[in-house]
Structures are given as structure tokens and as C-alpha cells.
Amino acid sequence: MIRVxxxxxxxxxxxxxxxxxxxxxxxxxxxxxxxxxxxxDFQDEFRGxxxxxxxxxxxxxxxxxxxxxxxxxxxxxxxxxxxxxxxKVNNTIGQILLAKRLGKKRIIxxxxxxxxxxxxxxxxxxxxxxxxxxxxxIDIARQRPNVERMKxxxxxxxxxxxxxKTLKDAxxxxxxxxxxxxxxxxxxxxxxVGPHPYPEMVARFQSVISEEIKWQLKEKEGxxxxxxxxxxxxxxxxAAGAFYHYYNTPxxxxxxxxxxxxxxxxxxxxxxxxxxxxxxxxxSKTILMQTEDGQVVEPHSISAGLDYPGIGPVHAHLxxxxxxxxxxxEDKDAxxxxxxxxxxxxxxxxxxxxxxxxxLNQIExxxxxxxxxxxSGRGDKxxxxxxxxxxx
Amino acid sequence: xxxxxxxxxxxxxxxxxxxxTAGFPQLEDTIPVMExxxxxxxxxxxxxxxxxxxxxxxxxxxxxxxxxxxxxxxxKILFQQxxxxxxxxxxxxxxxxxxxxxxxxGMEEFxxxxxxxGIDGLIVPDxxxxxxxxxxxxxxxxxxxxxxxxxxxxTSEKRIREIDQNTDGxxxxxxxxxxxxAKADISEEQVAYFERVKAMNLKNPRLIGFGISDAKTFSxxxxxxxxxxxxxxxxxxxxxxxxxNQDIQEYLKGIKA
Numbered sequence: 001m002i003r004v005x006x007x008x009x010x011x012x013x014x015x016x017x018x019x020x021x022x023x024x025x026x027x028x029x030x031x032x033x034x035x036x037x038x039x040x041d042f043q044d045e046f047r048g049x050x051x052x053x054x055x056x057x058x059x060x061x062x063x064x065x066x067x068x069x070x071x072x073x074x075x076x077x078x079x080x081x082x083x084x085x086x087x088k089v090n091n092t093i094g095q096i097l098l099a100k101r102l103g104k105k106r107i108i109x110x111x112x113x114x115x116x117x118x119x120x121x122x123x124x125x126x127x128x129x130x131x132x133x134x135x136x137x138i139d140i141a142r143q144r145p146n147v148e149r150m151k152x153x154x155x156x157x158x159x160x161x162x163x164x165k166t167l168k169d170a171x172x173x174x175x176x177x178x179x180x181x182x183x184x185x186x187x188x189x190x191x192x193v194g195p196h197p198y199p200e201m202v203a204r205f206q207s208v209i210s211e212e213i214k215w216q217l218k219e220k221e222g223x224x225x226x227x228x229x230x231x232x233x234x235x236x237x238x239a240a241g242a243f244y245h246y247y248n249t250p251x252x253x254x255x256x257x258x259x260x261x262x263x264x265x266x267x268x269x270x271x272x273x274x275x276x277x278x279x280x281x282x283x284s285k286t287i288l289m290q291t292e293d294g295q296v297v298e299p300h301s302i303s304a305g306l307d308y309p310g311i312g313p314v315h316a317h318l319x320x321x322x323x324x325x326x327x328x329x330e331d332k333d334a335x336x337x338x339x340x341x342x343x344x345x346x347x348x349x350x351x352x353x354x355x356x357x358x359x360l361n362q363i364e365x366x367x368x369x370x371x372x373x374x375x376s377g378r379g380d381k382x383x384x385x386x387x388x389x390x391x392x
Numbered sequence: 393x394x395x396x397x398x399x400x401x402x403x404x405x406x407x408x409x410x411x412x413t414a415g416f417p418q419l420e421d422t423i424p425v426m427e428x429x430x431x432x433x434x435x436x437x438x439x440x441x442x443x444x445x446x447x448x449x450x451x452x453x454x455x456x457x458x459x460x461x462x463x464x465x466x467x468k469i470l471f472q473q474x475x476x477x478x479x480x481x482x483x484x485x486x487x488x489x490x491x492x493x494x495x496x497x498g499m500e501e502f503x504x505x506x507x508x509x510g511i512d513g514l515i516v517p518d519x520x521x522x523x524x525x526x527x528x529x530x531x532x533x534x535x536x537x538x539x540x541x542x543x544x545x546x547t548s549e550k551r552i553r554e555i556d557q558n559t560d561g562x563x564x565x566x567x568x569x570x571x572x573x574a575k576a577d578i579s580e581e582q583v584a585y586f587e588r589v590k591a592m593n594l595k596n597p598r599l600i601g602f603g604i605s606d607a608k609t610f611s612x613x614x615x616x617x618x619x620x621x622x623x624x625x626x627x628x629x630x631x632x633x634x635x636x637n638q639d640i641q642e643y644l645k646g647i648k649a
Contacts, residue, residue, distance in 0.1 A: 007522075017491055019448040019517045021566055024546040162454055163444060175447045176571045182546050183569070280492040280518065281445070293466045294496030295444040 002247040002314070002323065008196020008284075011320060013313035016195035018283045021179045025187070026283075028102065030197045036101050037094075037204065049093050050208060053126070054083045056090075058209075060216035060372070065344040070360050071367045075226070076347070076375045077213055079238060086350060086377030087206060087238045088119035092188055094205035096123040099186035106130045106185040110160075110174040112139055112167030112234065113305035113352065114146025115377055116190030121155035131155040134173040136166040139304045146381050164298035167234070167308045171282050191235025192312030195283030199240075199312050206241025213372055214245055221370060228365060230255040231374040232355040233326075234270070234306035236315045238376035243318070253325060256315060257359040259301035260328035270299035271328035272311045273319045281310040287319065302331035302385065303351035305377075327362040329355040338379060339392045350377030351385060395484035395512045396538050396561045399435060400597045400618065407619025408610065408647065409436035409599055410626050411488065413456040414473070415465030416442070417631055422473045423480070425630060428637045430483050432644030436599075437481070438515065438621065441470060441489030448517045450573030452624040456631070467497045471505050478510040486540065488515040499528055503535040513538035513561050521555055529558075542566050545585045549592065556594040565589060565617065567602045573624035578603075578612050586616030610647050622647065 008014045008030075016026055036042050050056040058078045067074045079087035092109075099107060107124050110133070111117030117133040124131035133150055137159045140147050150157050158177075163169040171193075178187045192199040192206075214224040229246060231239035233256040246252040261269035269275060276287040279294060288310040289297040301307040311319075318324030329337075338354035341347055349357065353376045365371060379386065386392070399407065410429045414422045422439070429437050442460035446453060477485075487506065494502050494516065506514070514537055519528070521541060532539050538561035543552050545568060555563065568582055589598065600613040601621030613620040626643070633639040 015523065016520065017518045017523060018520060020520065020542040020547065021448065021544040021569070023520060023551070024544075024548070162451075162458075168445065172445055172447050176450070179448065180570050182544075277496075279495060280490075282447075283518070290492070290496065292496065293468070294493030295461060296492070 002317065004196070004200040008200070010314045010317035012278070013284065013286050013316040013320070014196055014199060015285050016283055017280045017285065018195045019179065021182065022175070025178060025182050026195050032102060033098060033197055033201050036098055042097060042101065045097055046094055050090065054089050054093065055081060056208065057212045057216065058082060060213060060220065062220065063345050066341065069344060072365050073368070073370045075217070075370065075372045077209060077242065077372055079209065079374060079376050080347070080349065080353065080378035084115070084119045084122050085380060086115040086119070087209065087241060088116045088190060089122065090208055090241065091190065091202050091205040091237060092116070092119040092123045095186070095188045096127050096129065099188070100127060102186065104184060104186040106132070106181065107188055108132045108134070108174050108177050108185055109188045109190060110134045110167065110170040111190060112136070112170065112307055113303065114139065114143040114150070114381060115305060117155070117157070118146050118149045118153070120188050120190070121150040121153035124155060125153045132158060132177065134158050134160050134170040134177065136160045136164070136170045138165040139167065139170070142385070143304055143381060144384070166304065168296065175282070191237040192240040192314055193235040193282050193284065193310060199284065199314055202237055203240040203244055203314060206237050207244035209238070209241035209374060210243065210245035213242065217370070217372070225249055225252050226372045227369040228253045228255055228363070228371045229374070230257060230356045230359050230371065232257045232306060232352050232376060233311055233315055234259070234308045234352065235310070236312040238374050240312060240314055242372070242374035254318060254323060255325045255327065255359055255363055256318070257355040258326060258328050259303055259306035259355055260330045261300040261302070263330055264328050268300035270301040270307055270309065272309065273326045274328050276310070284313045286310050286313045287316040303334065303355065305350070305352040306355065325363065327359050329358045329362070333358045335389045335391065338386065347375070348379035349375055350379050351382045353377055394536060394538055399484050400562065403435065404618055406614045407436065407597070407599060408434045409438055409619065409621040410434045411438040411440055411621060411623035412626055412630060413440040413442055413453065413460045414470045415460035415463045416456045416627070417459065419463040419465060421636065422470065423477055424636055425640065426477065426481050428640035429644070430481055431637070432641040433648055434483065434644055435619065436484050436486060438486045438488050441467065441487060441493060443490040443493055446490060448571055450571045450624060452573045452627050456627045467493055471509060474509040484512045485510065486513040486515055487511055491516050491519050499531050503531050503537050506537055507535040511537065513540055515540045515564060517542060521558055525558060540564050543589070545569060552589065552592060552594070556596055559596055562597045562599050562618070563594065564621065565598050565600045567600050567604070567613070570602055572602050578609060583616070590616050607647050607649050
């Protein structure tokens, strides 16, 4: 069974390796989150907002021309149609409702591409809560529209200027900010990373994705289980959501597309399982890219949302036991797949999601196989990257 | 006898512990800085093992970690530098480092090396008590390495008692809700926390750290504890020093005055 244990581990990975200063916050969350999530009042409000505010259920769309091209039955789970443009909002809605019930007044968050930052700023505006988002200086430069969206929504955006100045460092800064404000502040982590209970909690909020895939596929194909689910993995929240209800259904293949950057062996990559080894990052034991000496390696991906040196502990476990198939997609191939999907289906995907599309070229399948690709976000935020890349 | 135990058996007030980052400001400064700290009259030396992602540290120590790594400092080099240091240094020496670099080195090998060169204790800020008890205590004990836990103003009385039961070195009291550095003065709220913990009559000595920078804050903190730890302020002293030995001794003289 793939399931988190009492101490927050998925097999060898997970746990809560945090400074004592964070212990009370994390403990408060761990003690309360399951009861809150299980309460009718929470479920009503969460489900209500997912429906009326986020626009769920998102369509499960049969991609006719893509299917023809790749000679399989390919469905796209349209998380790109969520309010704010990506799956990230499923989690921020859940966490802000939780934060309210814990009596918190302020929200902090980290962001890479800015999608989680925007999703957090959005729910803070919705709930009238104070919001600060930490974002790497480099990401601020390459995701300008999202920075402005956060500001329009009333959030404060604080640049992370240490290390590689990307997602990893934004996460460090958010953790430091939480240490400095432990009582009235909730930290909305955007992926299935961080100390227990975050990875499981975020996965549960995102699990609505596979919950919907099951009944939608049943309606369309008369069966709940596809042959293959493909999702991109940075920290891995959209993948965790798309895989969640299939973890323990071994006949469904789970394919995770990591970012290979300029190439797995180029030194400019974010292909964590290909290049990483077990270690501790951001409070959990997982697989991460590091030197022999245990220093975290600065990753590279053209997609800010995948530019992270680790993966969520649940994905480390899926990799470790062979339950997940991990492929590494290079920048150029992801960009090509993004343009291809635009031309074939009229959908410009986020560059993160384009990695999942390209994975079709890297796995084996049969022509009758039903493949669901989680289209985690839309490409609006990446327009500048597409423009600079050219080739269309 | 472990030097930490020996120290606290013989000194119960105004214990001064100084933190610096190994290989900072220059790679070869580790031992000279330790010698100057000892000559300046401090009681404990805390050597920081530089790490790429020090989440519990503020900007000053983050920067010293980065400089040390850029200088080429690594666990291997640190242990090479520490070979034979006991011929010069008699103070208790504690290594402070994040868990990941230690795990990559191997906990068993790490503790063995610590014992071999003469390290007395460890502070691993992201190793919580339960994980320590489950995974590593047996190894620490086998090599006679004392483990130190942090507590903060948010730590419950129940947990402070548990921590007190599970260490026999000293307890590192984080002075406020904060990462290292920052804060100029000690507030009333902090005093209340110091007094609350003091009144618990713990079996372990307590050192107060984070935000201690000068003679005034050192004396104030020492009123409520066995002493205090200075880190960021000391890093600032050595950062731009052209005469480490002289500047360190002068600074420490000022603290103890």
C-alpha cells in the first residue's frame, strides 16, 4: 500500500526534519488537519468553492488530433482551466480554509513560476487575509506578469536573493519568515514537499484531480482506470493529485516527467531522480540533487515551476519501489511539445505541462491504450518564454 | 570526561560560547580563529559546518556559509584541519551543522571522526528530538558525543522536560521567535520566557543564543541562564578583520567586561 505512515513517511522518505523553532507550528497542523479536513463544515465550504469559484470539475477532454498523431486514446485533464490558470488553486483553497479554522491571521507562501503565489494571493484576497509571497529574484524577472498579478491581488512579493535565487531559495526564505512569525501565521506550501504533514495534506487537496478523472473516464469510456497517467514533476503536486487515487491500482501506469533542462548530463538540469540521491531538503527525507558533500545543487529548467532540486517524498517513494516511471524531458523538447499542442489542439500549455506532453515520445504504449495527461497549467504566464524561444 | 560536562561542573555563570563558520573568512582561518577565541577567554567554541541551505540562519551567517563554501570548505577538509587541534585548544568544541551534509558523510563515520579529532558535542538544528532518538542516539552515545537541542519561546513545558531528559550537555535557548542575528535588545516578553524556563529547574545548564551581540545583551542573558552564545555579531567582527587574533581578543574582552 502506498500511504503515509504515522510518522509521516512513505517508505524511506518523508518525516519532519525541522528546526525546533518550527516544531510547535508543524505539530499544531499535524494534530488538527485530519479532523478539520474530515469535518462536514470544511468539506462543504471546500467543495463549494472548488465548484463555484475555481470552476470544477475541470473537463477531461479527448484530444482527437493529438491521439491521431501519437496513435493512442489521449485525454487531457484540463487543470489549465482552473481559476488562476493552474491546479495550484485546489491546494490554496484548502489551506486557507484550514488556516482560518486554526485562527491564523497572516499567510506566507513561496513560489517558483508564480502560479502558486498567484493562487495564494487570490485566496487571501477572497478571505481578506494578509499575504506575503517569497519568490526568487531570477523568477521575479522571468515571470513578470505573475508578479504583477500578485500585487494587483494585494499581496506583498519579497525577493529571495540567496543561493540560486529560484524556488529552493524562496522556500528557505518562507521557512525563515515562519520561524520569525510562528503564532499568527500559516505557511501555505505549494507542493507536496516540506515537513509532514504538508506532503500528504497538499496531495489530499490535489487529489480532487484523480477523483474527477475516475468518474469522468467512467462516463466516457465505461471504465475508471486509464492505462497510463502522465504528469510533470517539480516538487510534484499536480502529479500527486493526478496519481493519488491510482497509487494502489498497479495496472495504471504512473509516468512522471521531470525537467532535464539542457540535458541530464549537462550540469544544467533539474532531473531529480536521474541525478539525485537520498537526503534532507526543506524538512523531509527525499531524493535531491546534491554534491558528494551534501550541498544542494542549483537546478536548471526553462520552466520555473520545475526548477527545483528535490521531489516530494511520495514521488521519491514511487521511484524507489518502481511504482512510477520517471522520464527526463529537455527544455527544447518541452518547448517543441508546447508548440505542437498549440497547433494540434488549440491549447497553449504552461511549459511545465508541456514536459508531460513530450513524455509521450519517451514511453511505450499500445494504440488502444487510454492515456490521461494532466495539463496542469495554461501558457499565458510563459508567453515571453515562448516568444524568446521562437520556432513557431 | 567530556569537556562540556567538565566545564559546567566548574562554571555556572557567564559561560561564553562563540560560534563561527569553518573556513571563514579564509579557508585556512579555522584553527587560528579557534586559538584567538580561546586566548580571548571564551568558554566554548562552536564551529559551524557550512551548508548551502541554512534555513535557521539569518543573512550574516548565510553569507559566511556561502563564503566558506566558495573558499572550498567541505566536511573532509574540516576534519583534515581539525587533526591535531587538541594540542592547541583545551576548550570544549561543538560542531554545529545541518543534517544533510552529515548524513551524506555518514552519521557513524561522522561521530567516529568527531571523537578521533576531539569534538565534544553536536548541534544539528534540523534534527528533531524524535528523529534523533529513533535513528541516531545510539551512535552519538557510542562515541561519547553530547547532543544539544534548541528550545524557543513557543516550546511547551512538556516538550522542554522531554528535551531535558534526552540530553546531558546543555540546552540551547533560542532567545526569541527568530532566525539567527537581528534584534538589538532583550524585550520584556523575552525576560518572561527566560524566567519561566529558569524556574523549571532543569537538570541541564542553559545557554541563551540568537540576538546576543555585546556586553550588555550578554550580561542580561546571563542573569537568567548559565551563559550565552554569540554568532552573527562575531561573524561581523571577523568578516572584515585584517588582524584576526587582535580583533577577536579585543571583541571578547569587551563582551566579558
